[in-house]
Amino acid sequence: MSKELPGYRGEALEFLQRAGVNVEDLVRVTKDGKTYEGILIPRSEYGDDKHIVIKLRTGYNMGIHLSPRTKIQKLGVGKKLIFTKPSQPKTKLGLPKVAIVSTGGTIASRVDYRTGGVTPALSANDLYAVVPELSDIAVIQTEILFSIFSEDMTPKHWTAIAKAIAVHIKQGVAGVIVAHGTDTMGYTAAALSFALQDLPVPVVLVGAQRSSDRPSSDAALNLIGAVTAAANAPFAEVVLAMHKTPSDETVLLHRGTKVRKCHTSRRDAFRPVNAQPIAEVKDQKVVLLTEDYRRRDPSRKLTVKPDFKEKVALLKFHPGFDPKLVEWLLDSGYKGIILEGTGLGHVSNQCFSVLKRAQDLGIFVGMTSQCLWGRVNLNVYYTGRDLLARGVVPLGDMLPETALVKLMWALGQTKDYKKLKEIMVTNIAHEISPRTVSLGDV
Amino acid sequence: MSKELPGYRGEALEFLQRAGVNVEDLVRVTKDGKTYEGILIPRSEYGDDKHIVIKLRTGYNMGIHLSPRTKIQKLGVGKKLIFTKPSQPKTKLGLPKVAIVSTGGTIASRVDYRTGGVTPALSANDLYAVVPELSDIAVIQTEILFSIFSEDMTPKHWTAIAKAIAVHIKQGVAGVIVAHGTDTMGYTAAALSFALQDLPVPVVLVGAQRSSDRPSSDAALNLIGAVTAAANAPFAEVVLAMHKTPSDETVLLHRGTKVRKCHTSRRDAFRPVNAQPIAEVKDQKVVLLTEDYRRRDPSRKLTVKPDFKEKVALLKFHPGFDPKLVEWLLDSGYKGIILEGTGLGHVSNQCFSVLKRAQDLGIFVGMTSQCLWGRVNLNVYYTGRDLLARGVVPLGDMLPETALVKLMWALGQTKDYKKLKEIMVTNIAHEISPRTVSLGDV
Numbered sequence: 001m002s003k004e005l006p007g008y009r010g011e012a013l014e015f016l017q018r019a020g021v022n023v024e025d026l027v028r029v030t031k032d033g034k035t036y037e038g039i040l041i042p043r044s045e046y047g048d049d050k051h052i053v054i055k056l057r058t059g060y061n062m063g064i065h066l067s068p069r070t071k072i073q074k075l076g077v078g079k080k081l082i083f084t085k086p087s088q089p090k091t092k093l094g095l096p097k098v099a100i101v102s103t104g105g106t107i108a109s110r111v112d113y114r115t116g117g118v119t120p121a122l123s124a125n126d127l128y129a130v131v132p133e134l135s136d137i138a139v140i141q142t143e144i145l146f147s148i149f150s151e152d153m154t155p156k157h158w159t160a161i162a163k164a165i166a167v168h169i170k171q172g173v174a175g176v177i178v179a180h181g182t183d184t185m186g187y188t189a190a191a192l193s194f195a196l197q198d199l200p201v202p203v204v205l206v207g208a209q210r211s212s213d214r215p216s217s218d219a220a221l222n223l224i225g226a227v228t229a230a231a232n233a234p235f236a237e238v239v240l241a242m243h244k245t246p247s248d249e250t251v252l253l254h255r256g257t258k259v260r261k262c263h264t265s266r267r268d269a270f271r272p273v274n275a276q277p278i279a280e281v282k283d284q285k286v287v288l289l290t291e292d293y294r295r296r297d298p299s300r301k302l303t304v305k306p307d308f309k310e311k312v313a314l315l316k317f318h319p320g321f322d323p324k325l326v327e328w329l330l331d332s333g334y335k336g337i338i339l340e341g342t343g344l345g346h347v348s349n350q351c352f353s354v355l356k357r358a359q360d361l362g363i364f365v366g367m368t369s370q371c372l373w374g375r376v377n378l379n380v381y382y383t384g385r386d387l388l389a390r391g392v393v394p395l396g397d398m399l400p401e402t403a404l405v406k407l408m409w410a411l412g413q414t415k416d417y418k419k420l421k422e423i424m425v426t427n428i429a430h431e432i433s434p435r436t437v438s439l440g441d442v
Numbered sequence: 443m444s445k446e447l448p449g450y451r452g453e454a455l456e457f458l459q460r461a462g463v464n465v466e467d468l469v470r471v472t473k474d475g476k477t478y479e480g481i482l483i484p485r486s487e488y489g490d491d492k493h494i495v496i497k498l499r500t501g502y503n504m505g506i507h508l509s510p511r512t513k514i515q516k517l518g519v520g521k522k523l524i525f526t527k528p529s530q531p532k533t534k535l536g537l538p539k540v541a542i543v544s545t546g547g548t549i550a551s552r553v554d555y556r557t558g559g560v561t562p563a564l565s566a567n568d569l570y571a572v573v574p575e576l577s578d579i580a581v582i583q584t585e586i587l588f589s590i591f592s593e594d595m596t597p598k599h600w601t602a603i604a605k606a607i608a609v610h611i612k613q614g615v616a617g618v619i620v621a622h623g624t625d626t627m628g629y630t631a632a633a634l635s636f637a638l639q640d641l642p643v644p645v646v647l648v649g650a651q652r653s654s655d656r657p658s659s660d661a662a663l664n665l666i667g668a669v670t671a672a673a674n675a676p677f678a679e680v681v682l683a684m685h686k687t688p689s690d691e692t693v694l695l696h697r698g699t700k701v702r703k704c705h706t707s708r709r710d711a712f713r714p715v716n717a718q719p720i721a722e723v724k725d726q727k728v729v730l731l732t733e734d735y736r737r738r739d740p741s742r743k744l745t746v747k748p749d750f751k752e753k754v755a756l757l758k759f760h761p762g763f764d765p766k767l768v769e770w771l772l773d774s775g776y777k778g779i780i781l782e783g784t785g786l787g788h789v790s791n792q793c794f795s796v797l798k799r800a801q802d803l804g805i806f807v808g809m810t811s812q813c814l815w816g817r818v819n820l821n822v823y824y825t826g827r828d829l830l831a832r833g834v835v836p837l838g839d840m841l842p843e844t845a846l847v848k849l850m851w852a853l854g855q856t857k858d859y860k861k862l863k864e865i866m867v868t869n870i871a872h873e874i875s876p877r878t879v880s881l882g883d884v
Contacts, residue, residue, distance in 0.1 A: 377446025
């Protein structure tokens with residue numbers, strides 16, 4: 001590897017060496033009639049050899065795919081880049097107002113120059129500056145609520161996000177966007193679906209799978225999709241906006257309780273489970289995929305129920321699973337347990353006695369399936385009935401992650417076991433689909 | 443609901459009432475030129491109104507879909523059914539020998555007449571009697587090893603299954619089939635993939651999603667696919683045979699380490715993850731889908747490594763996850779932990795200190811992703827590097843369930859941490875795919 005061009009290899013290395021350009025040089029790159037100026041920065045060790053990366057004056061990194069017509073010109077050696085302040089969004093008359101609440105994540109991150117790792121850094125405002133299309137769709141107000149990795153998100157953060165959204169909605173925006181790391185974005189989407197009731201306008205979570213120094217970053221399209229939905233969608237629900245396919249064309253709007261991250265790195269990592277997306281955004285237009293939704297109505301009064309209780313566990317059953325793990329939860333004052341059983345919702349008969357103990361203690365135990373797709377049913381096999389007799393509550397086709405979030409939320413609403421159970425088995429935010437009687441699915 | 447016809451409603455109820463037939467009557471049903479004789483039995487409360495169910499003389503239940511041409515005739519009232527003994531498989535000259543080791547599950551179960559629940563009951567031999575096609579494919583020898591629900595399967599059962607298979611292979615069969623409940627069949631398939639090395643012939647796990655009293659039972663096609671593969675497949679690997687689609691046409695043969703149950707009830711519930719199936723069976727022919735496989739070679743000497751250690755946990759991380767759960771595992775003498783992290787393999791920074799403690803204790807901690815699809819990578823974000831520094835071992839694109847099984851198995855092979863880690867990160871049975879450099883997947 002070249003000392004002057006760390007991280008570059010193959011085609012990209014040859015291209016830069018031919019031009020006599022080194023890392024930290026100020027360069028001008030021309031490609032397909034467009035010109036980019038910035039500082040050439042090192043590539044991460046995982047990059048391919050088809051791209052170079054420059055840091056633009058906006059502070060944003062940009063990956064440029066090399067084609068035979070790509071040209072590079074050195075403007076200066078080892079220059080300091082003079083950053084331009086992100087320009088304020090131009091306010092066009094008559095455009096809807098949209099609030100972006102930024103919590104962190106790849107959509108608001110950049111590669112750390114020295115370590116090569118990705119750190120959360122850019123504000124939603126900066127993103128606006130690099131996606132100029134947004135100014136044609138909405139007038140945007142931004143708030144940096146946190147700047148954390150989404151794996152560090154806790155139920156307390158959900159409460160804060162719900163409250164921040166409520167403030168923006170009270171100010172009369174057409175919709176609110178939450179910029180979020182993708183890792184736990186599905187959990188937060190479910191949390192907001194329960195915490196924000198009677199929404200007058202849409203709430204849209206959005207993230208990115210590839211950081212902005214990747215030529216293949218999905219941030220821009222997802223953000224355009226999210227802003228379009230927040231500004232113009234006819235529904236008032238909590239949705240999650242991410243790529244429909246690996247290509248940069250369509251953004252799906254998933255219901256917050258029926259979506260999960262199903263791939264570590266693909267742009268179309270988020271998949272609907274036991275549901276269809278509510279709509280999609282293509283060419284800055286919202287296309288509805290269902291007629292069953294709560295209509296946007298700015299006069300509707302938002303109800304905020306932002307409390308979540310912790311001490312709730314999600315346990316995935318497996319061969320060799322130790323019932324003592326459940327004993328420990330009961331001994332440690334846990335208030336509720338969601339089991340990811342096998343198949344239709346099973347755990348081994350070795351677990352029966354500890355489940356009986358949970359029942360006697362009045363601890364809620366809900367059953368979901370590690371299959372993820374489909375619906376639990378404790379009436380097919382007699383072992384399922386054994387679980388019902390021990391107070392285990394089947395949770396229909398609810399995702400295990402959604403069930404966990406809902407239980408944390410339900411415990412924030414009531415301490416009464418009967419009411420708790422009633423909340424858990426009642427469909428509140430599309431988390432439980434009605435039983436479909438289709439022979440193919442029975 | 444009719445007292446004489448419990449469980450029947452709508453069309454089916456009217457059909458039976460018109461014919462004056464009650465439950466427990468001996469009946470003859472004619473449909474599409476075929477005739478079935480048996481006792482009319484009650485339907486479960488979840489049945490539709492388009493089928494009736496009779497218990498045949500074989501002891502097997504059969505659902506019959508009502509069409510305008512279906513006719514029913516009462517032969518007797520409240521008669522006892524005289525069961526016919528399943529006939530022994532006819533041995534045709536020149537056919538390969540296949541062993542079926544039965545462990546239980548829906549493929550070997552029937553509806554309990556009194557409770558309406560499904561109980562494991564029929565032996566593999568009985569199944570042979572109701573799938574006559576099998577006698578054209580192979581000469582079958584059967585062994586009922588256990589008769590348990592698959593959620594009660596433990597690592598000790600895996601050991602017993604591996605040893606039973608080895609006995610049949612030493613007797614020179616062309617292949618071995620394991621009839622298994624679908625709930626944990628993926629775990630057992632992974633276990634056998636590690637325990638049975640240098641296989642001379644194929645080992646095929648097979649199950650059914652619908653019990654035999656369902657008109658839509660998938661047992662017959664799956665069994666035909668499994669026997670065809672065991673008898674004739676050109677490979678010698680551990681595979682799992684289940685429906686490719688909801689329709690009764692093709693059986694996929696999945697690699698045992700790369701497949702999971704992804705739907706609670708569909709016939710095509712088993713899906714390959716981060717892999718393609720090795721082959722499929724259609725019209726009793728094995729069609730290879732890859733050229734990369736271990737060839738069948740009856741002269742190869744099987745190596746059996748059947749030991750699995752318990753005290754290994756699989757923990758799914760989530761917002762609000764309590765690091766004390768990991769503390770408890772360490773305090774309780776656990777030997778290894780597989781984490782299902784978020785995204786590329788993350789857990790919250792609150793977990794860092796307990797992971798450091800695991801490292802200091804020499805307890806193996808492996809990282810997989812709850813996304814299931816894709817590959818963990820602890821080098822993209824600095825928090826990933828924080829995990830590497832605390833001894834967390836990224837396990838590539840291994841399924842969490844497969845990683846759990848592999849760790850139980852690896853601990854059965856060595857007590858040395860360095861060797862353990864070496865085993866865990868080395869591809870043994872296709873559980874780790876080579877890194878594919880595809881831009882769409884980077």
